[in-house]
Amino acid sequence: MSDLLADVVRTLSAWSPPDDAQSALRANYLAHLAAHPNGIWREGPPEHVTASCFVFDPAGERTLMTLHRKGNFWVQFGGHLERGDATLAGAALREGTEESGVALRLVGGDLAGAPAIVDLNRHALPPAFGRCREHLDVAFAAVADADAVPAVSDESHDVAWWPLDALPDNVVVDLPVRLPAAVRTLRLAAHS
Numbered sequence: 001m002s003d004l005l006a007d008v009v010r011t012l013s014a015w016s017p018p019d020d021a022q023s024a025l026r027a028n029y030l031a032h033l034a035a036h037p038n039g040i041w042r043e044g045p046p047e048h049v050t051a052s053c054f055v056f057d058p059a060g061e062r063t064l065m066t067l068h069r070k071g072n073f074w075v076q077f078g079g080h081l082e083r084g085d086a087t088l089a090g091a092a093l094r095e096g097t098e099e100s101g102v103a104l105r106l107v108g109g110d111l112a113g114a115p116a117i118v119d120l121n122r123h124a125l126p127p128a129f130g131r132c133r134e135h136l137d138v139a140f141a142a143v144a145d146a147d148a149v150p151a152v153s154d155e156s157h158d159v160a161w162w163p164l165d166a167l168p169d170n171v172v173v174d175l176p177v178r179l180p181a182a183v184r185t186l187r188l189a190a191h192s
Contacts (some may be wrong), residue, residue, distance in 0.1 A: 005040050008049060009033060012138070015117045018181060025120040029136050039136075042080040046133035051085075051092035052078020053142040054118065054182035055104060057078045057161070063172075063179065064101055064144060067158040070128045074162070075172040076182075078137060079155070089115040092140045100159055101151025104142040115140050118182040121174065141182040 012030055029049065038044035054076045055064040065074045077096040085091040089106055092115075096104050106115035113148040119139040125132050150159040162168060164183065167176060 002037075002040075004081060004087070005033065005037055005084055006018050006083075008040055008138075011088045011117065016025050016178070017120075017185075025122060029120065029138075033138060040081050042132065042184065045132055047136065048080070048132070048134075049088075050078055050080055050135040050137045051088055051095060052137050052139045053092040053096040053104065053106065053143055054139060054179065055096055055100060055102075055142045056183070057146045059141055059146070060164075060165055060183055063159045063167075063170075064100055064102070064148075064150060064159065064161050066153075066156040067160075068172075069157055071126070071156070071172070073170050073172045074168045075175060076139060078139070088138055088141055092138070093142065096142050099153045099155055100144070100148075101153065102144045102148040104144050106140050106142050108141055118184075119178050121178060123174075131159055139182065 003112065012026055015026065017026055032047065033039050033049070039047065041050045042048060056062065066077055068075050077099040079095045081091045085094065091103060093106055100108045106114040108118065117138055118141045121137045121139065122134060123137070124134050150158050164179070170181065
């Protein structure tokens with residue numbers, strides 16, 4: 001078992017899901033990885049693990065999102081795990097930093113200080129995503145400085161700050177449902 005696969009399994013196994021739906025997804029992810037140990041790589045099965053992060057300002061009033069080039073919708077930052085990633089959380093932080101152009105720090109976590117998962121989302125992908133058919137996304141929460149000026153990467157049409165109560169119309173369909181868990185993690189981390 002690769003070190004990164006071991007970290008993904010360990011991170012998922014140690015996480016306490018907030019509800020039955022997230023618990024079922026975690027079991028689904030772990031079963032998928034047991035059947036497909038290469039399910040952490042883009043070149044593995046067409047259904048594979050990805051890492052993402054919801055980015056907030058320090059006050060937790062705005063979220064930084066990307067207008068995804070292939071999907072043409074606003075969504076949190078994220079993508080495929082890479083061979084140089086040491087941890088799942090590190091992959092989420094790398095993706096967020098690369099795609100936003102700003103310095104980020106992951107928040108939340110356990111008593112040892114390891115960042116905590118805030119959301120699992122398994123979703124089918126349209127043909128524009130090539131051989132990728134499903135992403136088994138694992139999301140974390142991150143904070144950027146309030147005055148951080150984002151940069152648009154080659155994976156995006158745009159990157160912008162949005163008030164949590166005024167998200168754009170073409171936000172990825174389930175994001176308003178998924179965002180509150182990330183906000184709760186951010187607010188809990190601020191009070192600990």
